[in-house]
Amino acid sequence: MEICDRETAEAWSGQQDPKTIAAFAARNSLRAMSAIQHVSASSDDLARFFILRSTLIACVSAGEHSQLTANKLARAAQNASEALRSELRTTSSMDNSSASSAGRIALNAVQVAIGENDMIEKGAATAITWAENYVANSYAAANRDAQLLTQIAANSQPASDVFMATLWPSPGESNHAAAEPAGHVKAYESALASMDKETAVWSFWQRWWEGMRTGAPLPWELQERISLIPNELWDVGPRAVSKHIAKIDEAFSGNVEPLNQEVLRSHVKSLLHQPELAADAAESMAAQLERQIADYKREGPANDLPEGFEGLERLPLVFRNISTALRVSGGVEDDTNRLVAEINRLHSVIAELEQDLAKAQHALADARLSTLEAAQQRTLAEKTQTWLMNITLLGSLGLNLAWFMGLEREDLRYPALEAQFEQRIEQMKAARPSEENGDLATTREL
Incomplete structure (x- = not known):
């Protein structure tokens, strides 16, 4: 027709x-x-x-x-x-x-x-x-x-494979009427x-539009995650959304944008005015993370963290290294360099954790689960929310990241990370067996 x-x-x-x-x-x-x-x-x-x-x-x-x-x-x-x-x-x-x-x-x-x-x-x-x-x-x-x-x-x-075709016929096609x-x-x-007048706001949309015109769409996973940015953020307007898109784009690509080093050094010098207070906060965060992780492992079905959350185990050491850097005095310049290095490491670990959560999310979305495996995912979600990613830990982690990186909450990686935590848990809660596998399936393909 x-x-x-x-x-x-x-x-x-x-x-x-x-x-x-x-x-x-x-x-x-x-x-x-x-x-x-x-x-x-x-x-x-x-x-x-x-x-x-x-x-x-x-x-x-x-x-x-x-x-x-x-x-x-x-x-x-x-x-x-x-x-x-x-x-x-x-x-x-x-x-x-x-x-x-x-x-x-x-x-x-x-x-x-x-x-x-x-x-x-x-x-x-x-x-x-x-x-x-x-x-x-x-x-x-x-x-x-x-x-x-x-x-x-x-x-x-x-x-959706139709988007792999150019929006209009290419010069080599015979369909001149189109x-x-x-x-x-x-x-x-x-x-x-x-x-071009506000590239920081519109650069993603330029790339996205060009890809859709030329039959080379941006990765669907990236487009999906941007589509699912919370509605309250869209309501704020283009500038707020563009910042969030930049963080999603960065996490997806694996190219982590470094912290502004000039701003960070200035902030670190202010932290060094009260080193003991900041060191105690870092030590307390490390202890809280270790306690929550131990609680989860004790109460959880296996002596390991859920897929995507494993990077949390790296954080206590990073916070302890920050505490140590604050307590050791070797001159203003050396102290500043040492603490800047540890905070940059914290920033990298947070970015890697976000990437791990995104990968785990998409692995589960593509998985073929048996009835038993789906039930295990739902159990893991409840345990994770109760013993690991509860409001107390999330709040403490957000405050500490803001304090040590010297950024406003909306400029941190943390809102995107927090959203990933929540999405991962909700996805595990919603796990259901694959229709193809039925009740007898015992394996899944990732």
Whole structure:
């Protein structure tokens, strides 16, 4: 079936599964998104920000996820939908018809992703109609997507594989009717360039958008984690979210951004004005960690920490080394250098712990669990929350990291780490046996 108008788009969509329709709608949103060149790129203007957020979540929702992640994405999509809908009604920059179309297409895509439209196939068709009003050749490009998605389904591949194709046909393809109009290329370049004024805020979105256009999407794990940034942080605005994205991006890549050494040295000198007080705090943190770890091992089902949490055992030694560095006096410069080195080591251990938790999360999401293994995960989650990652330890750890690194809580790695702790425990609590394995399965594949 060839898609050439709204009716044929609805007819084709009506024969597809929800993931395929979600991918289809998201691709149409991506094609129309260059209209954000008409929306202010100021980080104080939320319209552009909400369009990008909604389209990101629409794209990620088309992928395959565990039930826990799917539920979280549905909530994230609902929040994004409500925020963008409100912005469409109130923001003056949406008075521009093209900008308004981009916003409505993004809203439609994220609504399709969560099945919010009464008939999601009509929602997908509506997106194409709006896209065609802004970008010529949108029906032809959508028809190309439909052909790709049909082939993907025939090969039993996930619908999200369609994002591996360029958004518009490449010059070597014979599908000239679906080619990107020259004026649209300029609009995209203009929209991208407008983000250069505040690269700290928009750099991720530039990379993400370029990847989606060229068929080289950023790693889905990274996109998923950004989609699941807590709603209260999205509500604060682009600057707050960009800081959180930078920490997620850094942890995912394994390239840990070092602490600002000039700021750290200045802070360390202030710590050295009351070395005994700071040393006692570090020693107390080490003892508390050791006590909580020992309690968990005593009460837990095995004499080991859960997967992803093993790095906690490195922290007591790091805090004791900080305590020692504070108590040994060898001159101002030597004392400063020694303590700076230990605090940098603490920063690295925290980053590694965050990476370990992320890897464990995704290993469990991909695991095929037997009934027994799923029950063991749920038991581990309860034990971990009670004996290890309780509110007392989390609060103490956050305060000590802020004190020794000399940073405000929101500028620390700690909020991202705390979120990883919570997500890992919630994932373990929600563990269920694989349907394929059934009750008799005894092994899992990681």
